[in-house]
Amino acid sequence: MPANPPKRPADRPDELYITRVYDAPVSAVWDAWTDTEQVAKWWGPRGFTLTTHSKDLRVGGHWTYIMHGPDGTDYPNKTTYYEVEPGRKLVYDHGASDDRPPLFRVTVFFTEEDGKTRMDMTMSLATPEAATEIKKFIKKAGGEATWDRLAEYLGKERAGKELFVINRTFSAPIETMFEVWTNPDHFSQWIPPTGFTMKFIRADIRPGGSTFYVMTGGNNLTMYGRAHYIEIARPHRLVYTQEFVDEQENISRHPLAPTWPPAMLTIVTFTEEGPDKTRVTVEWQPHGNSTAEEIATFVQSRAGMTMGWTGSFDKLEAKLAAR
Incomplete structure (x- = not known):
């Protein structure tokens, strides 16, 4: 088992940090990062594709690739590796090209924990101001979705x-985050899609319990839904199913996506x-019997789901800040 990464010091204003946990051993996560065929299936924000021209994974080696944006724009990149410890650690520059200096230095550790992999990443910049600007840029570009796409790739x-x-x-503290997900008064204020309001008709949030709710939006659109709670392990985990229903709670379909x-x-x-x-990780997947067409609709809708959840999370962030 790889050694644990060194304990991270207190957050520095010139650094950005990302931690993820993947349901796969370190060997699988390392291969997904370093094998050019695999990395092409997940690297970059949603909607981007990747073409690798060369990759020399060693100290002093380079990874030369182009990221293709959904609008057709190409983004040449040339990564330089400074440390390569197979299955444990990478240190490299990110965002450079032959005529552009790197944006920041990346240090990433891979640590196995009970058969899963924890990824700890530090992005180091020249100044706190540069870190603030890069953080804004990454959020606007949807860059953190790269690491969500890796989880999806590994799951598949x-x-x-x-x-x-x-x-x-x-x-916000973990107890606060758990509360805003399980208290109907809080949950209904931030979870609806932008432009919608939500009202609970019934809220019995406990293992074996269920909720029944209605969302209303523009153009007089009304959607009813129901959730069944399978697992509630305060304050670390929630598991529930969701389905569209009509006003009598009969099973229905998504009104805009049949x-x-x-x-x-x-x-x-x-x-x-x-x-x-507190880091919140949402994992969503079709439940029960779904047709190939329905699965395809789900897969093709990931960009839209990202926008929807991002809008809800932005509202939640504002709500937490107001408290």
């Missing part, structure tokens, strides 16, 4: 599951990243 390769994964770190899977499984994991910092 190892378990044959089509997943949607999204993470967000909030400046080939959307009839039921979804949601797994929410809360992880402490500090006394007042």
Whole structure:
């Protein structure tokens, strides 16, 4: 088993940090990072594709590639490796090209924990101001979705599951985050899509319990839904299913996407990243019997799901800040 990464010092204003946990051993995660055929299936924000021209994974070696944006724009990149410890650590520059200096230095550790892999990444910049600007740029470009796409890729390769994964770190204690997910008064204020409001008709949030709710939006659109709670492990984990229903709670379909899977499984994991910092990981997947067409609709909708969850998370972030 690889040695644990060194304990991270207190957050520095000229650095950005990302931690993820993947349901795969270190060997699988390392291969997904370093094998050019595998990395092409997940590297970059949603909608981007990748062409590798050369990769020399050694100290002093380079990875030369082009990221192709969904609008057709090409982004040449030339990574230089400074440390390569197979299965444990990479240090490299990111964002450079032949005529452009790197944006930042990356240090990433891979640590096996109970058969899973924890990825700890530090992005080091020249100044705190540069770190602030890069953080804004990464958020606008959807760059953190790269690491969610890796989770989806690993889920598909190892378990044959089509997943949607999204993470967000909030400046709030873990108990607060659990509360805003399980208290209907809080949950209904931030979870609806932008432009919608939500009202609970019934809220019995406990293992074996269920909720029944209605969302209303523009153009007089009304959607009814129901959730069944499978697992509630305060304050670290929620598992529930969701389905569209009509006003009498009869099973229905998504009013705007008739080939959307009839039921979804949601797994929410809360992880402490500090006394007042919590990472929320949402894993979404079709539940029960879904047709090939419904699975395809789900897979093709990941970009839209990212936008929807990002809008909800932005509202939650504002709500937490107001408290």
